[in-house]
Each structure stands twice: as structure tokens, then as C-alpha cells.
Amino acid sequence: MERRYLCCPECDEISRLPSLRRPGRYRCPNCGHTLFRHQPGMVEKIYALNLAALFLFIVTVSFPFLSFQIMGMSSEATFTTAFVNLYREQDYLLAVALLTTTLVVPAIRILLYILLYGPLYHGIVPPFAAPMLKTLEAVAPWGMLDVFLLGILVSIVKLVKMGEIIPGTSLWAFAAMIVILAYAQSIFDPHETWERIDRAHGREPDLIRSVER
Amino acid sequence: MKALEAGLACCEVCHQILRIPSPKTEDRAALCPRCRSVVHARKPESIQRTWALTLAGIIFYIPANLLPMMHVETIAGTQSDTIMSGVIYFIQTGAYLIGAVIFIASILVPVLKILILIALLLSVQRRFPYLRRRRQKLYQLTELVGRWSMVDIYVVSIMVALVQFGALTRIQAGLGAVFFLLVVIVTMLAAMSFDPRLIWDRSPKESDV
Numbered sequence: 001m002e003r004r005y006l007c008c009p010e011c012d013e014i015s016r017l018p019s020l021r022r023p024g025r026y027r028c029p030n031c032g033h034t035l036f037r038h039q040p041g042m043v044e045k046i047y048a049l050n051l052a053a054l055f056l057f058i059v060t061v062s063f064p065f066l067s068f069q070i071m072g073m074s075s076e077a078t079f080t081t082a083f084v085n086l087y088r089e090q091d092y093l094l095a096v097a098l099l100t101t102t103l104v105v106p107a108i109r110i111l112l113y114i115l116l117y118g119p120l121y122h123g124i125v126p127p128f129a130a131p132m133l134k135t136l137e138a139v140a141p142w143g144m145l146d147v148f149l150l151g152i153l154v155s156i157v158k159l160v161k162m163g164e165i166i167p168g169t170s171l172w173a174f175a176a177m178i179v180i181l182a183y184a185q186s187i188f189d190p191h192e193t194w195e196r197i198d199r200a201h202g203r204e205p206d207l208i209r210s211v212e213r
Numbered sequence: 214m215k216a217l218e219a220g221l222a223c224c225e226v227c228h229q230i231l232r233i234p235s236p237k238t239e240d241r242a243a244l245c246p247r248c249r250s251v252v253h254a255r256k257p258e259s260i261q262r263t264w265a266l267t268l269a270g271i272i273f274y275i276p277a278n279l280l281p282m283m284h285v286e287t288i289a290g291t292q293s294d295t296i297m298s299g300v301i302y303f304i305q306t307g308a309y310l311i312g313a314v315i316f317i318a319s320i321l322v323p324v325l326k327i328l329i330l331i332a333l334l335l336s337v338q339r340r341f342p343y344l345r346r347r348r349q350k351l352y353q354l355t356e357l358v359g360r361w362s363m364v365d366i367y368v369v370s371i372m373v374a375l376v377q378f379g380a381l382t383r384i385q386a387g388l389g390a391v392f393f394l395l396v397v398i399v400t401m402l403a404a405m406s407f408d409p410r411l412i413w414d415r416s417p418k419e420s421d422v
Contacts, residue, residue, distance in 0.1 A: 032346070190227070
């Protein structure tokens, strides 16, 4: 009988993969790190949630984000105003970091999810599936929209004392998008996608006969 | 069974198990057949890189705290805020929750992260054989919380975006924010370059038993 194995990236332990019938998570027997989650329906959910997030992202960047009024004077900010102002003040490092972590990386991730899981949903393994999945994982730590939301909340509390804050359309779209993306991230597990990519290239996934003595 | 002891390695990107060439040599690398990444048995020069980046983080942390995060320019003059003066301002005005958030994200998290990384590095270098699971949990914690330090950077950015009323009031980012950003980036890179598998590696003495 063929036996399938998993390796743990955290502690290097190789363990046997038990046959999974019901959805659930499989943990490393040595360190308890979650190796993968078996959850039918993940592909559909990831595709749907990221399509919704893409729509909300477009709304977020195209409408006013926050307005602020002091003594009859008002200023209005869109999603990219902070970047533009920092860039104008020649704070290039701050500007680039802000743009990368709140716009470029999240946009790339949403697009890659759609380009990868759209075809997978229709039963096709798209070309460049492996590099796409690899990029998704590599840029993940640098997407910080959830942190940005906390930053917005703190700023609102800070500014309320100075003047009047009026939340714009895109603030609501942004908050909804964060919830959707957080849910998508919590159910995402690349393991079964890697196995599908393997099978599409005619390879058997994670079969190591040589492990056995 | 450990992959290394079986002449195998685990791809960090896609978790494919693969054969690694020539045991007992330092730089053991192979190309993952599935995701085409270069797979090392252990991250190369992990300890040195993590030390270097952690020390860089400590150095940047000093100006990040001493220099102002932002300047508030009004007709009356310019007021500058450092991280600590911002926290004190929130506490004094009774916004304890926000004060606590900023204190945790900007002061507690970076310091704890640097201390944990140093403790992990020392324990791995000394081949400390105990508390492996606890140390691994600490490592996972540093990976998880590091990004939340960015909150203060975002607050400064949003203030710069919204408070622009020409000569009346305007807010500019200070040099402290740049150094604080560097602390966050450098400590995130340090956590990434640390190889948690080193925690689990058995010393020659242990393997004999």
C-alpha cells in the first residue's frame, strides 16, 4: 500500500498522513504545528471571498475615505492621500512602505487568489499556478491591511479632540473588506492546491517510499 | 523521525519532502520539483543573519524613541511628539485604551520581540536541549505580532494626510517615524531569517543516547 508523508517546516519531523475523510486539521505529532487542514469547499470560498474583496477594494480606492474639519476649514482624504503627502514631503521611505503594505501587496494578493482559484474552481489548473501560489505565500507577511484598520481607528480617536471627523463611503467598504479578507485568510490552506498542481504535472504528491526502511 | 537525519529536507514554501544531496556538508541545497524554490536542509547562515538583523533593530530602536515621530505646526509654533510623549498624552487625556494600544504596539512588542530573538539565538547556539515546544511557541509569537508595530507608522501617515490646513495647522512626519519603520522591517526580517528547526536539532551528545 502506498503511504503518504508530511514534513513539518517548523521542527523537521516527518510523519505519516492518516487517511482523512472528515474535514479537520492535521497537526505535527512532534510539535503540534498545523500541517494542513482538510476542508472541502475551500476553493469555492477563496474564489468568492476574493472576488468580493476585489470589488470592495475598488470602492475603497475610488471614494473619499475620511473628511476632517477644524474651524470651518475642511480637508478630505482618499485612500492614497497619505502616500501622496508623504511623497511630497520627501519622506520616501515612509511613503513607499505605506504604499507597499496597504495597497500593492494586498492588491497583488487579491488578484493572484482570483487568477489562481478562479480556474481551479472551474476544474482547470492555470498556467503558472506554482509561481502564483509561491508569490502568494512569499508576500503574505507584508500585507498589513488589518494593522492599517487599527491605525485608522487610533487616528480617528486622536483627531476627534481637534475637530470633526466625517467617515466617507470607502471607510465602510474598507472595514467590510478587512472582515472578508480575514475570513478568507483563516480558511486558506495551500496544501491541497499544491497536490492538485502536482497531479496536473503528472507527479505523485508526497510519496516517499525511500523513507521506509 | 527528523528529515535531516533521513537525508531528506522539507521545502519551506510548499512542504514537499525531497532528497538532499551529500550528508555531512554545510551547504546542502536542492531544487524543489514542485515549486522550483531552492531548498536548504536549514536556512543558510540563519544564526549570523538573525544576530545581525536583531542588532540592527536594537540600534535603530534608540533614535526611533528619541527623535520625534511627528511635528504639529500651528501659528503658535511647532510641537513635536515622540512615541512616549504620545502615549503619555493619551493617558493624561483619559484615553486609556488607545494609550494601551500604542504602548503595546510601539514599545512592548518591539522590545519583547528583540528579547525573544536574542534568547532563542543564545539557546540555539548553546544547544539548550529543554523547553523546545515552549521556545517554538515563542518564535511563532514573534512572527505573529511583529507586523502590529506598524500601527504607529499608519497613525502618523493618516495624520499627515488629514491635517493639512496650510499656515493654520499642519502635521509632518518626523525622523523618528523613519527609524521606527526600520525597526519594524529589520526585526521582521530577523524573525524570518531564524530557522525554528534549529530549536529541535539534537546535539551529537543527545543522538548517542
